[in-house]
Every structure is written in C-alpha cells, then in structure tokens.
Amino acid sequence: MLKTREPLATAIAWGTDVESLESWTAPASLESRIVTTLEIANRWGYGLAEREISGLLYGGPEDDAAVVNALASSSAVTFRDGFATMKGRDELIDKCVARRSSNGKLATTYFEIAEEFAKDLLRLSPFVRSVAVCGSAASGGLEEGDDIDFNLFAEDGAKYIVYVTALLLGVKYSLRHGRRFSGGASFLGILRKVTCVNVVWRESDCRPFARQDPFLAFELLRSVPIAGTEHFAAIVRANPWLRLHFPQAPSKPAPAPSLPPSTPSSGSPGVATRRRSPVRPSCVG
Numbered sequence: 001m002l003k004t005r006e007p008l009a010t011a012i013a014w015g016t017d018v019e020s021l022e023s024w025t026a027p028a029s030l031e032s033r034i035v036t037t038l039e040i041a042n043r044w045g046y047g048l049a050e051r052e053i054s055g056l057l058y059g060g061p062e063d064d065a066a067v068v069n070a071l072a073s074s075s076a077v078t079f080r081d082g083f084a085t086m087k088g089r090d091e092l093i094d095k096c097v098a099r100r101s102s103n104g105k106l107a108t109t110y111f112e113i114a115e116e117f118a119k120d121l122l123r124l125s126p127f128v129r130s131v132a133v134c135g136s137a138a139s140g141g142l143e144e145g146d147d148i149d150f151n152l153f154a155e156d157g158a159k160y161i162v163y164v165t166a167l168l169l170g171v172k173y174s175l176r177h178g179r180r181f182s183g184g185a186s187f188l189g190i191l192r193k194v195t196c197v198n199v200v201w202r203e204s205d206c207r208p209f210a211r212q213d214p215f216l217a218f219e220l221l222r223s224v225p226i227a228g229t230e231h232f233a234a235i236v237r238a239n240p241w242l243r244l245h246f247p248q249a250p251s252k253p254a255p256a257p258s259l260p261p262s263t264p265s266s267g268s269p270g271v272a273t274r275r276r277s278p279v280r281p282s283c284v285g
Contacts, residue, residue, distance in 0.1 A: 030070045033059040038077060038086050040218045046141060047085035047092040049100075056221065058214065060247040099141040106142040111226070113177055114148050117169065117195055118227040118271050125165045127158035130228030130235070130269055134198060138224045145181055147196045151223055153231060156202045163200045170195040207238045217245040228269030 036058040041048050048056065054067040071079040078085050083096040111133070118131040135149030136142050154162040171191065174181075178192035201209075209216060220242065225232035236242060242249040 030062060030066060031074050031076070033057055033062075034067065034070055034074065034084075035076050035086070036214070038084060040214055042086050042089050042092060043215060044218070045092070046139065047083045047089070047096045049096070050079070050082050050084060053084060055248065056218075056246075058245060096141065099136070099143050102144060103140055103142045106144065106146075107137070107140070109180070110137045110142055110146075110148055113173065113194065114150075115226055115271055117148070117150075117173055120169055120172070121152075121166055122227060122269060122271070124169065125154075125158075125162050127155045127162050128228070128269065129153045129155065129203070130225055130231040131271075132223040132225040132232060134219065134223045135196075138222055147181065147193045149196050149198050151198055151219075152200045153206065153228065153235065154200050154202055156204050159200045159202050163197060166195070166197045166200075170197075206235050208241065209239055212239075212241040212244075214245045217242050217249065221246050221249055227271045231269060 034053065034057065037053060037056060038048060040058070050068060050071065051064070053071070054062050054064045057067065071077055071084050076087055078087050078090050078093060081093060081097050083093045085092040085096075114133050114137065121131065122128055130153035132138075132151045132153075133148065134151050136146045137148050150166070152162060152166065170193075173194040174191035177194045181192045181194050220236065220239075223232075236249055
C-alpha cells in the first residue's frame with residue numbers, strides 16, 4: 001500500500017503496489033499533491049497555468065487560493081508569469097508563455113479542422129466509437145506548425161483498419177491544409193503533417209485499461225472528446241482506478257471552453273457542435 005507522503009509518480013516508478021481503491025490515500029500535503037501533478041505534466045513536456053492546477057490537481061480539486069499559496073511557498077516548484085513547473089525545469093515556463101500568446105489565434109482553426117476530420121473519419125469507418133483531441137490543442141498550448149493529435153476508440157477487431165483509414169485520411173488533410181502547418185513536421189517526408197493519431201484503443205484495451213498509472217490517467221483527464229462523448233464518458237466510468245489519481249475524473253469529459261458535449265445521434269458517435277468562443281491559452285503539450 002502507498003505511504004501517504006510518497007508521490008504516486010515515484011511510487012509507480014518503483015513498482016509500489018496499490019491494494020485497493022478503499023485503502024489507498026493521496027499524498028497528505030497539498031504541496032505533495034502539487035509536486036506530483038507537476039511531475040506528471042513535466043514528463044509530458046509542459047508546465048501548468050496557475051488557474052488550472054486546482055482543477056487538475058492530483059488527489060482531487062482544491063481551493064484556488066490555497067493552491068496559489070502552496071505554489072508560492074514551495075521550494076520544489078518554480079512559479080512565475082502565471083505558470084508553474086518543477087524546479088530545474090524552468091525552461092518549460094518560457095515555453096508556456098510563448099505558446100500562450102500563439103494559442104488564442106490558432107485554437108478556433110485547429111478545432112474546426114479536428115471536427116472536420118472526425119466527421120470524415122466517422123463517415124469512412126463505422127468502427128470508430130469516439131474521437132478525442134489530445135496534445136497541445138487539448139491543453140491550450142498551440143504553436144504555429146503543431147499538428148492535431150487524436151486518440152481514437154474503436155470496436156474490437158478494427159484497430160488496424162481504423163488506424164489505416166485515419167492515416168490515409170490524414171493525406172487529404174495535409175493536401176487541404178498543409179500550407180497552414182508550414183512550420184511543422186512532414187508527412188511521409190513530402191507533405192506537411194496536419195493530423196496525428198497517437199493511439200487506437202479497442203474496447204477490450206480499455207475496459208479496463210491494462211496500464212493504470214498516473215500518466216495515462218492525466219492523458220485521459222486532459223483529452224477533449226469531440227465525437228462519441230458518451231462513449232468516452234463510459235470508458236472513464238469503466239476505469240474506477242482513475243479515482244486513485246484524479247477523483248475528479250468521473251466528472252469528465254469536460255470539453256475545452258469552445259467545445260460543449262455533443263448529443264450522439266442514433267447509431268452514430270456524433271460530433272460536438274462548437275460555440276464560437278476561443279479556447280483559452282493555459283499550458284503547452
């Protein structure tokens with residue numbers, strides 16, 4: 001069983017066992033929970049904005065003012081310009097600040113393209129159950145040239161056909177939108193990369209997930225489902241281990257500020273209908 005003062009990221013890395021949901025407790029102090037949250041975010045390559053740490057906090061949400069006070073007094077944390085990171089990773093704050101200024105003008109366009117891609121994928125592949133945006137688009141830290149990252153959920157037996165369909169569809173989006181992504185990576189060494197499928201999870205992969213670590217939990221917490229939002233929520237409910245790390249996870253998915261949940265049509269995952277307010281810049285991914 002985990003000790004109350006041991007950060008979970010460290011415990012998982014050293015193979016500490018979790019006996020049960022009922023017996024496990026989060027790190028005792030608020031500072032320990034903040035440190036664990038930032039360790040997870042730093043592993044993904046970004047810091048976190050002051051205003052969002054309380055909601056993403058490992059062990060469950062806390063009062064904003066208490067979190068700010070703990071950030072300001074912690075010797076393990078660098079906290080400036082509205083962002084926080086672990087001491088020694090100060091460059092991530094500079095990265096956050098730079099991306100904060102670029103995110104606002106890019107977010108609407110990126111989510112329009114993401115929704116267009118999701119609709120095309122659902123038309124081409126009846127095996128897709130949910131489409132979630134992840135990475136910098138989901139975290140609110142877009143930079144010119146970033147591609148749009150997706151996590152896909154599919155029926156059993158359809159993983160590879162869904163992946164190949166999404167890959168080929170990506171060629172269409174590189175041809176259509178590649179000029180907007182001129183500063184980014186290339187696709188097949190020829191076209192500019194616009195979309196990127198990080199993973200395709202089958203039903204049997206995620207009910208429950210074999211991996212049950214805080215990094216996957218954080219990835220799911222930060223994902224923005226834009227199609228099949230009810231299916232995504234069902235996956236979260238089917239993985240009660242998420243509550244070990246983030247008790248707020250069962251209330252997810254909470255879309256980005258410009259993306260309210262969709263109401264799926266009969267027999268179809270459905271795509272979210274977006275409001276026209278921009279995604280607020282918060283951090284990088």
